[in-house]
Amino acid sequence: MKVITTIKEMQTEIKQQKSEGKSIGFVPTMGYLHEGHLTLIKQARQENDIVVLSIFVNPLQFGPTEDFSTYPRDFERDRALAECEHVDYIFHPTVKEMYPTEPSVKVIVQARTDVLCGKSRPGHFDGVATVVSKLFHIVMPTRAYFGKKDAQQVAVIEGLVSDLNFPLEVVAVDIVREEDGLAKSSRNVNLLPEERKQAVVLYKSLQEAKRAIDQGERNPNSLIILMNEMIMSNSSGVVDYAEIYSYPQLKPLEKLEGKIIIALAVKFTKVRLIDNLILDIE
Amino acid sequence: MKVITTIKEMQTEIKQQKSEGKSIGFVPTMGYLHEGHLTLIKQARQENDIVVLSIFVNPLQFGPTEDFSTYPRDFERDRALAECEHVDYIFHPTVKEMYPTEPSVKVIVQARTDVLCGKSRPGHFDGVATVVSKLFHIVMPTRAYFGKKDAQQVAVIEGLVSDLNFPLEVVAVDIVREEDGLAKSSRNVNLLPEERKQAVVLYKSLQEAKRAIDQGERNPNSLIILMNEMIMSNSSGVVDYAEIYSYPQLKPLEKLEGKIIIALAVKFTKVRLIDNLILDIE
Structure with missing residues (x-):
């Protein structure tokens, strides 16, 4: 496994690999790897000749009041985990390498962002789209996970x-959960012990909503009230949003039908957790 | 030579060529080819295994009052010229192929655009950057001209x-001129006969400015006045701008030094012409 820190070297390596006909699987991350990431890496490993993992905490996607500086980092641990998963390259640039000067261009996202996390994080998805565009040009993947x-x-x-x-395939991989159902996340380490126990309420609320749908409920508002009540009574967390939209268009629905997403964000003392369920309703 | 109209087929062809180790030279155009374009194609032909010419009049880079519908088009003539120059592929998509739905993302340019043509064409360079990004992903060039x-x-x-x-090299090619000095352009056909004779004044003004600099002039404002006067007295054209900046930063200068651009835009009855001179001042 090679750790590469410069854009030029990464592009040179990839061009060499591609000239030999190798397929490239790419897993972009902000590091502090957990099993969710490892699942992406495993799938990339199965489906491609070469696997590239990027570890870069992208300042562009954090708002001024957000957790860029406290976002957890542990490169040596990440490196060991990547080695175990037979990653071929870790791309681990500095902020200076990725943004050497004030950029003259950026990628902006003008749809699908005014709901869910986008609503409370203005500019977040512009930062994501810009760094992902850069990473796609640096890693030139066949598939991105x-x-x-x-x-x-x-x-x-x-x-x-x-x-x-972009000449590549986007592969969307299922959510990986802790034994109790909590979705894995780098940010879970910032939960207080008591909050960690309560945090399963996100998953349980989604399951409760699914049960109601299975029993015939088609009114999104009823489900939203149900989930809000469950979270309020079972945790100290504050609901940031509990929303239901068509997927992937993320448009509001009057009546549940087709492919939908039920999505939650809940604020705890030092961390905000998200979870969701995508369902196909007949 | 193959004419390709779909993105999918173009990407498939290019991936095949690249898998055989071929370099790709790309000349993006809006068609109605003139010798300026042919110069780009010739240079691409010399420097690459495969040459791709795109012909696409991009609605995104025209303002609401601009000449999208009257922009000259003649595909059969362009095809014949491209064949003469041994182009391998013409990529000639429809607007519907390039923009099948309202895009959810766009590329915006936040520097170098508030001067020269950008100033009078808000959003123009966002449209250029967006379509060029798309074309780069479709054609995956080694070099773009x-x-x-x-x-x-x-x-x-x-x-x-x-x-x-972007994993490619930008090659900037010198301006090609008519015998009298007028810079070649698809839009020159929209000059009235009398205006065609006058239009050389753009080039002559730039040469006059250069002569003044050679004689020691270092004040940008003196040169701007000089050029404005020349254009006003020698043509019916209206000066849209006559400006001098550092290049390529496009920042204003108090005193001429380093690499500079002297740039002109002049409006005639049915067409607006541009020309420029890039100089290195010791």
Whole structure:
């Protein structure tokens, strides 16, 4: 496994690999790897000749009041995990390498962002789309792997790739959960012990909503009230949003039908957690 | 020579060529080819295994009051010229193929655009950067060729490629001129006969400015007055701008030094012409 820190060297390596006909699987991350990431890496490993993992905490996608500086980092641990998973290259640039000067261009996202996480994080998805565009040009993947946990991110990336005709395939991978159902996340380490126990309420609320749908409920508002009540009574977390949209268009629905997403964000003391469920309703 | 109209087929062809180790030279155009374009194609032909010419009049880079519908088009003539120059592929998509739905993302240019043509064409360079990003993903060139006539466009494209790390080289090619000095352009056909004779005044003004600099002039304002006077007294054209900046940063200068651009835009009855001179001042 090679650790590469410069854009030029990464591009040179990839061009060499591609000239030999190798397929490239790419897993872009902000590091502090957990099993969710490892699932993406495993799938990339199965489906490609070469696997590239990027580890870069992208300042562009954090708002001024957000957790860029406290976002957890542990490169040596990440490196060991990547080695175990037979990653071929870790791309681990500095902020200076990625943004050497004030950029003259950026990629902006003008749809699918005014709901869910996008609503409370203005500019976040512009930062994501810009860094992902850069990384796609640096790693030139055949396939790029994203977790469905950030379902809005998947919807945005699919729009980016399709609208700008990036020559690659976006692979969306199912959410990986802790034993109790909590979706895995780098940010879970910032939960207080008591909050960690309560945090399963996100998953349980989604399951409760699914049960209601299975029993015939088709009114999104009833489900939203149900989930809000469950979260309020079972945790100290504050609901940031509990929303239901068509997927991947992320448009509001009067009545549940077709492919939908039920999505939650809940704020705890030092961390905000998200979870979602994508369902196909007949 | 193959004419390709779909994105999918173009990407498939290019991937095949690249898998055989071929280099790709790309000349993006809006068609109605003139010798300026042919110069780009000839240089691409010399430097690459495969040459791709795109012909696409991009609605995104025209303002609501601009000449999208009257922009000259003659595909059969372009095809014949491309064949003469041994182009391998013409990529000639419809607007519907390039923009099948309202795009969810776009590329915006936040520097180098508030001067020269950008100033009077808000959003123009966003449209250019967006379509060029798409074309780069479709054609995946090793080298992309642009004429220095659109010097601001070259500056913007160089920023785009550098900031988003496109894995390709931008090649900027010198302006090609008619015998009397008028810079070649598809739009020259829209000059009235009398205006065609006068239009050489753009080139002559730039030469006059250069002569003054050679004689020691270092004050940009004196040169701007000189050029404005020359154009007013020798043509019916109206000066849209006569400006001098550092190049490629396109920042104002108090005193001429280093690499500079002297740039002109002049409006005639049915057409607006541009020309420029890039100089290195000791």
